[in-house]
Amino acid sequence: MPECPPRRDSGVRPGVIDPFQFLPSGGVTGxxxxxxxxxxxxxGLPGTWSPALKGTLAQMLACPTAMFLAWGPDLLCFFNDAYxxxxxxxxxxxxxxxxxxxxASIWDEIGPLVATTLAGEGTTVTDMPLDLSRDGRPERGWWSxxxxxxxxxxxxxxxxxxxxxxTTARVVGEAALRESEDHYRHTVELNPQVPWTCDPEGNVTSFSNRWLTLTGxxxxxxxGSGWIKAVHPEDIPSTVTVFTACLASGDTVDVDYRLRMGSTGEYRWMRARAQPRRxxxxxxxxxxxxxEDIHDRKLAERDLRELNAHLERRIEEALAQRKLWADVFEITDALVCALDPEFRLLALNRAYADxxxxIYGIRPQVGDDLIGLLSHAPDQQAQARAVWSRALTDDAFTLVEEFGDPDRKRPYYELAFTPLRDADGRRIGAFQYATDVTQRLRDLEQLAKAEEALRQAQKMEAVGQLTGGVAHDFNNLLTIIRSSMDLLRKPDLPEERRRRYMDAVSDTVDRAAKLTGQLLAFARRQSLMPETFDVGARIASTADMLSSVTGARIRVVVEVPTxxxxxxxxxTQFDTALINMAVNARDAMDGEGTLxxxxxxxxxxxxxxxxxxxRGPFVAVSxxxxxxxxxxxxxPHIFEPFFTTKGIGKGTGLGLSQVIGFAKQSGGDVDVASVPGRETAFTLYLPQADAPAAEAPDTQTAASDGRALRILVxxxxxxxxRTCTQILEELGHSTVWARNGEEALSEIERDPDRFDAVFSDVVMPGMGGIAMAHRIRAMLPDLPIILTSGYSDVMAREGTHGFDLVRKPYSAAQVAEAFRAVPGRSETGPR
Structure with a gap:
């Protein structure tokens, strides 16, 4: 218990027994x-209170420190005025x-302490948070x-x-201090500069983590002094000298040195500054x-010093003779002048004055206010003031400006500005070197127009080549179809000839489809249906077919790794590319040799x-x-469309165009190496892919052979x-024909369970087939959708979007095959 002052007289009249005479006089609580x-x-009555209670109360009431006493079996509460x-x-x-x-409000917190104390064990608690609610409202405080x-x-x-x-004030103050220190620490770490501190002897005591990032x-x-290890060895003596002198004098530290970068091992210029706290x-x-990093500024200053030194060497003698830079000014066609900070001409050459x-009708002279000379042309005056104000304050810069009357044809000048300094390095003005670039700009403009005209001519030439080639080949194909159809109309035509003419029409349609495919491949616009496949197996299977293409005298050798x-x-496009390259090779060998x-x-x-x-990896097929x-x-011309060295009627010139178009659209390329008179190697590069994951056999999907489907066309x-619906009906299916995407959606919405499949064109007015297919899939995810197209720009750029595709022109067999795997109504329940 703290030492308390002695008890004072209670002031009770003599002869009257005071039961509270043990209490000190005065005080509200007494x-x-x-x-x-x-x-x-x-x-009970105070006269029966034990001496221990009375003595403790007397001492507590007389003490200025906040105290309380809980006494007796009920732990009745006593306290002093300070409490x-x-x-x-x-x-x-x-x-x-x-x-x-x-x-009662804080008994959960202090109850265990009371129990421990009554068990005979004293307890000291520091900075315990309690809700005292001294004014009836929650009040957070801390107590010891x-x-x-x-x-x-x-x-x-x-x-x-x-x-x-x-201790609330102290706890809150310390928390605020910690918050402030944490805020300061984050501020320091985000600072692009590197803050640091050191003791009076120069030993580093703290630094930003950015120092570690920079130096490694x-x-x-x-x-301590470990930071010096990152300084360039040549800069250590001067740095230490400045640092030591400032520590002794108390002057501000300001020193530049090179610091090694931990990430590259290179050195960059830094500036260290420090001030003392007393x-x-x-x-x-x-x-x-x-x-702070000043490397770029150091390099710029070095370049500027070299330039200034060069200029100052040239003008020093001229300044003394009042003839500034005469030897430089008068031997160049450039316009040269110099201004002081008041815009007065320090020097100018004859070309500048002329x-x-x-341009302005006024001949300037040394000493003239250049800005004042332009007072009759406010726009030009404002322009000149802005440019020269920048030149007199900034570092060197270059710009191109147009001068003269805006209503007349005006020259363009390239203006180069540099600061002008005296021998002591003080800025005394700015130097301008102006070059007429009007003709150069006009030449560049004419060159751009010529290049655009050349590109347009090349474009038109390519269009002409494509148009001529396509017209020639398609007219040939149409001739076959037209003549065959005329012959088929003869009523007495034998059956054998009828089949021959019909086969000719079918084969010609296939050739026309192949021709359009080759054109689209060259333009990289065909709709690809990519899948992951084993290249070696594909080459081996294609090689078996090549014998019929190359002939008996050409031996086909296949070299495929294990x-x-x-x-x-x-x-399909891969097979076509391989066959096109093989056919070219056959023709180059004149039908005999090894392929x-x-x-x-x-x-x-x-x-x-x-x-x-x-680097790849790529697959190379040679x-x-x-x-x-x-x-x-x-x-250089072999991949151009319709370019061929073969005789008339022996080639379209589109085979290699298909190869390079397919390669480019698939993310690869084609290389050619040829030795005239000996051999040629075409190498097709395609990005290598991971092997596909093994798929479990599908035992649930059955072919729809013999099953009638209801198809929305x-x-x-x-x-x-009409042709499409006739084909499907001949195959035993029933059809509903919609003329566009909007009409098809209406048919679907009228009865969503009405159809087994959708067969849709891609290119249609209004809503396209792909957009319509996505809308249907959102409504009916399980409804099969098969698309058909001769060409679609969207599909050429983005693929089939996950839908099955039948390419036009299609045959009845191809349509039947496309719907073979579609489940019929008997499998999916009633419609």
Whole structure:
């Protein structure tokens, strides 16, 4: 218990027995104890109170430190005046009440402490958070207190005694300080500069983590003088000298040095600055500094110093003779002048004066106010003031400006500005070097127009080649179809000839479809249906077919590695490309020799025709012949559409166009290596893909052979629509024909369970087939949708969007095959 002052006289009249004579006189709480009726409490009348209770109360009331006493079996509450503010609104009723009732709101927190103290163990708590609610509302505060057992005169524990103090202000202040320090730390770490501190002796005591990022030093390495290890060895002596001198004098540290970058090992220029912090006596207690990157500025300053030194060497003698830079000014066609900070001409050459006079009608002289000379042309005056104001304050810069009367044809000048300094490095003006670039700009404009005209001419030439080639080949094909159809109309035509003419029409349609496919492949606009397949197996199967194409005198050799490799591409287009390259090889060998098909996996893509290569991996499929080779002059043209060296009627010139178009659209390329007179190798590069995951066999989907389907046909072309519905009805299906996407959606919405499948064209007016298919799939995810198209720009760019595709022109067999896997109504339930 703290030491308390001695008890004073109570002031009771002599001869009257005062039951509270043990209490010190004065004090609000002492007066309340005297007025309190104690007979109804467990303590009884004050005359019966134990000496231990009286003594403890007397000492507590006389102390200025906040205390309370809980005494007796009910732990009745006593306290001194210093404790009263802590009670708040409880102060009027707390005296003599059980301690638990007084502090019922925080009993969960202090109850265990009370129990521990009554068990004989004193407790000290520091900065305990409590909700005292002193004014009847929740109030968060922090308290430090000591609970001690209170003993009676027999040495038994009769209660507990507490000395307490509120620490809310300190706790809140420390939390605010921590928040401030955390805020400062985050601010420091986000600073592009590197803050640091050191003690009066120069030992680094803290630094931003950015120092470690820049230098690559370890977390403890920069402390003390370890930071010097990152400084360039040539800069250490000067840096240490400046640092040591400032530590001794207390002057601001300002030193430049090169610092090694941990990520590259290169050195960059840095500027370190620091100022001291002093105590009340003026003694330095620490240094606060920053390090900032000034490398780019250093390089710019170096370049500028070299330029200034060059100019100053040229003008030093002229300044002394009042003839500035005469040897430089008068031997150039450029317009040269210099201005001081007041816009007065320091110097100008004859070319500048002549051109200024020609443009503005005034001949300038040394000493003239250049801006004032333009007062009659406010727009030009404002323009000149803005440019020269920048030149007199900024570093060197260059711009192109137009001068003169805006209503007349005006010249363009390229203006180069640099600062002008005296021998001591002080800026005394700016220097301008102007070059007439009017003709150069006009030449560039004419060149751009010529290049555009050339591009247009090349475009029209390519269009002409395509138009002529397509017209020639299609007219040939149409001739066959037209003549065959005329012959088929003869009533007495034998059946054998009828079949021959019908086969001719069918074969010609296939050739026409192939021709359009080759054109689209060259333009990289065909609709690809890519899938992952084994290239080696595909080559092997195609090689079996090549014998009939190449002839008996050509031996086909297949070189395929044992390990499989896969690509993600359109297998049909791949076969076509392989056959086109093989046919070219056959023709180059004049029908005799060895044709090699070679496959290599995990190859890099080399640089081809000026295009940068890439590491891949790529699959390389080479077709190598022993033919006559390709002349160097012909080699750049072989992939052009309709370019061919074959005789008339022996080739369309679209085969290799299809190969390169397919390669490019599949993410690859084609390379050619040829030795005239010996051999040629075409190598097709395609991105290599991972092998597909093994799929479990589908035992649930059955073919729909013999099952009648109800099919919604969507086709805007009347002739094609009639033909399509006739084909489907001949196959045993029933059809509903919609002329566009909107009409098809109406049919679906009228009865969603009405159809087994949808067969739709892609290119239609209004809503296209792909957009319509997505709308139907959103409504009926399980309804099969098959698309058909001769060409679609969207599908050429984006693929089939996951829908099955039948290419036009199609046959009845192809349509039947497309619907073979569609489940009939008997499998999916009633419609």
């Amino acid at each position: 007066a309340e104890i005297r007025k309190r009726e104690w007979s109804s409490t467990s303590l 009263r503010p802590i009670l708040g609104y409880r102060g009027d009723t707390a005296l003599g009440r059980p301690f638990r009732e007084v502090w 207190f000591t609970y001690s057992p209170a003993f009676d005169e027999d040495g038994r524990i009769a209660g507990l005694f507490c000395v307490t103090a509120e 030093q370890g977390p403890r390495e920069p402390y 105590d009340g006596t003026g003694a330095i207690v620490s240094w606060y500094g920053v390090v 051109e200024f006079e020609a 390990a499989t490799c896969h690509v993600f591409a359109d297998p 090699t098909l070679r496959l290599e996996c995990r190859r890099s893509l080399p640089e081809i025709r000026g295009h940068a290569g890439t 077709v190598i012949d022993q033919g006559t080779g390709i002349p160097p002059a012909t080699l 969507v086709e805007d072309n009347l002739d094609v629509g």
